[in-house]
Each structure stands twice: as C-alpha cells, then as structure tokens.
Amino acid sequence: MSQSSDSSNAMWGGRFAGGPDAIMEAINASIGYDRRLAPQDIEGSRAHAAMLAAQGILSDADAQAIRDGLLTVLAEIEAGSFDFSTALEDIHMNVESRLIDLIGDAGRRLHTGRSRNDQVATDFRLWVRDQCDAAIAGLTALQQVLLTQAEDGVDRVMPGFTHLQTAQPVTWGHHMLAYVEMLGRDVSRFSDARARMNECPLGAAALAGTSFPIDRHMTATALGFDRPSANSLDAVSDRDFALDFLSAASICAMHLSRLSEELVIWSSAQFRFVTMSDRFSTGSSIMPQKKNPDAAELIRAKIGRIFGAQSALLMVMKGLPLAYSKDMQEDKEQVFDAADTLMLSLAAMAGMIDGMTANAPAMRAAAGQGFSTATDLADWLVREAGLPFRDAHHATGTLVARAEAKGCDLPDLTLAEMRQVHPAITEAVFDVLGVDNSVASRTSYGGTAPANVRSEIAKWRERLA
Secondary structure, eight states, rough: OOOOOOOOOHOOOOOSSSSSOOOHHHOOOOOOHHHHGHHEEEEEEEHHHHHHHTTTTOHHHHHHHHHHHHHHHHHHHTTTOOOGGGGGGGHHHHHHHHHHHHHHHHHHTTTTTOHHHHHHHHHHHHHHHHHHHHHHHHHHHHHHHHHHHHHHSSOOOOEEETEEEEEEEEHHHHHHHHHHHHHHHHHHHHHHHHHHHHHHHHTTTTTTTSSSSSOHHHHHTTTOOOOEESSSHHHHHEEEEEHHHHHHHHHHHHHHHHHHHHHHHHEEEETOOEEOOOGGHHHHHHHOOOOBBBBHHHHHHHHHHHHHHHHHHHHTTTTTTOOGGGGHHHHHHHHHHHHHHHHHHHHHEEEEHHHHOOOOHHHHHHHHHHHTHHHHHHHHHHHHOOOOOHHHHHHHHHHHHHHHHHHHHHHGGHHHHHHHHHHTGGGGGGGGGHHHHHHOOOSSSOOOOOHHHHHHHHHHHHHHH
C-alpha cells in the first residue's frame, strides 16, 4: 500500500530548513511502541472531528470524511497492512499522514483546535483506563478460583505461621480468603485510580487552551470521561494517572508475589501441602523426579518489572517544569510492559490456583506439630482456671518445654505431668488441644472457625456475582 513519504520536517511546518539527522530521528521516534495506542488515537480523533463540526469549525462533509477515513486507517492497522513510518515519529502523525493520503485536504483540518500534547494525554488516559478495567476483571477471576479453593477446604486444617514457624492451626478456607481480601483491596485501588483519571485532556491544546470555540464537554462525554480536565497546563503536563495505575499494579503484584512464594514452599517435598497442575509445572533436564513450580517462580520474578516501571516513571517526571517536555515521551514503554506483565501474572496465578490440589493429610499432620495448640492451653487456663493471662502463658511455656524435652507434643503429656506445673489443670484440657477443636473455637469476627469461613465465602460470592 502507499503511504506518504514526507519527512517529519513536513509535519513540523516551515520552521526547519533541513531534515533530521538519522540518529535524531531514531531517538525522537516513538512509533515502535506507541503504535498500540492506535485504537485510542482514532477514537479520540473521531470524537474531535464530530465536535469541530458541531461547533461549525469544520464542515459536516469534512468531518464525515475524516471520521470515515479514520475507520479505514484503523481497519488497515488491525489487518496488519498499515505501513508505520519512523520518519513520522509517532502514532498521531502516522495516522494523520495516512488519513491525508486517503481523503486529501479534509484530513489536514483534523488537527484544528488541538495539539499532539493534549492528543497523546487523551490517548494514554484512554489506554490506561482500559487497563484498569482489565486488571479488575483479572483480579475478579482470580478471586473466584480462590473462593472455590476456600469452599473445598472450609474444614481442612493446616498450620498457620508467623516467622514461617508453626503458630496456630487455621483452615485452608481461611487462608484462601486472606488473599481474596487482599485482591479485593487491589480492585478498589484500580477502581479509585480509574475514577480519578476519568477527566478528558482533549482541547487543552499545547498548554494554554485554544481560541477556537470548541466544546470540551462534548468530546469528554463522547469518550466516556466524566468531565474535561479543568486546567490546560495540568492536562498536558502530568502523568499521575499512569503513576496511579502503576501504584495499584505494584501493590497487586506484591500480593501475587507473596502467594507465589507460598505456592513454591507448599509444593516442595518438605511441605507437600499442595500438588501443582502439570499445566503450570516443568521438569528437569537431568533429574527425572523433578516437578518444578516454574509459573509461580516466574510470577515472583516478573513482579520486579512492575516495581521498576513505577520507579522509572517517577524518575522521568520528578524534575520536569510545566508544561510538556520531550522527556514525557518516555512515559509509555514501562507502563505498557507493566500492564502486560500484570495481566499475564493474574492469568497464570488463576490457572495455578484453579488446577492445584491441596494435600489434606499432610496439612493436618503439620497443623498438629510445633505445639500449635499452646495458645489454646493458655486460653483454657485463663477461661477455666481463672489464671491471669501472663501466668497462664508462663505455665504453658513450662509445659511446652517439658514436652519438647520428652520429644512429644502437648496432648501426649499425661494429666499428672500437667498438674505438676499447675494443679488447676483437669482432664477437660485435652478437649482444647486437638487442632479441630482449636480452629472451631476461633469464632471471633474474622477468625478461622469453619462457620466464619462459610459466612465470608457467601458474602464474597454475592459481592462478586
């Protein structure tokens, strides 16, 4: 297909006599990555053309030719037949140049009342807004599979840890719900970011607005924004909307990395709490017995790219005076990569959680080790024997030391041995030392008791429905 071969000098106008140096052209061009903004660029330009016609700035015929021509350009891009030109710098000039090829002088009128500064700010906001929606959808899908795991393991006992040391028994369902809660807050952060960024920069022009009688409310509404941005300098010169997205993505990525770490630990031969699906595992080239949780490990590593993207964009923006500086061309690549990485990680995590199998016997055996019901014994001494908690804590610690010296667990001590530590202990104490009794007793709001877990699962199912 044909495409204008004009150099970018022609787009700049008559200010420059000579063309750009090849190195300058290479460092200046962004079309290698900002081409993915094509749908947003064309959507924004169609809305702009419609507004210009409604305001009498363009003729209806020119506006319609522009809108139809832009759809042709989009079709060519989607079909893979569009010839992107580095000489034309960016997606905006590539689209405009092809539009002029298609419809002639009408295409040259499209840029009336706007600048590339407000154009790219609008395109980028539209794209990041879409990524917020995609992240929310990905998070919701992951929450659903975590809820299914929670339902399957409402009564399944496992050890809860602090410092990666056995602490108290919890239920598998309760552990899965902890991540559902974290991801729920991630959803709220993306929702908040989306709401905050939903102001339209289009019509702010280069930095000061325009003398044409444009209707910014019309274009804002057409593009699904709540309102036009109120200050033209701010509209073109900030990228805090992208930083909002990266901040939400970084916190979400941190949660994914923590869950990945647990999957790596749980699937090890030393724990055997879960068996990972073959679909998300790999083998070894030399050790035939190996089944490696590579998807979890890769998520854990890829998260660094998202953290890095946030830091990189902060560094780009931190020293820029108002309004636009060319530094801001470096705002997109890291955001694109972070969004791609986040969506891939969410999808991979959902697949892993959906396909993994919990090993209930191994978890139950581990739940009873490490004196995990010591707190239940201390609570019993407070509740039944009337001891102050600190005295109960001391007595329980003494009993733990005795059991450890004997090489047994607390329930394996005899009543006589326990009464040597405190005479108020009775046979009834053994009712609280089992792991099932322990988790069933944790009925405080937010506790691990199976009844609580069932209630919370129901609430989340309704919330996500």
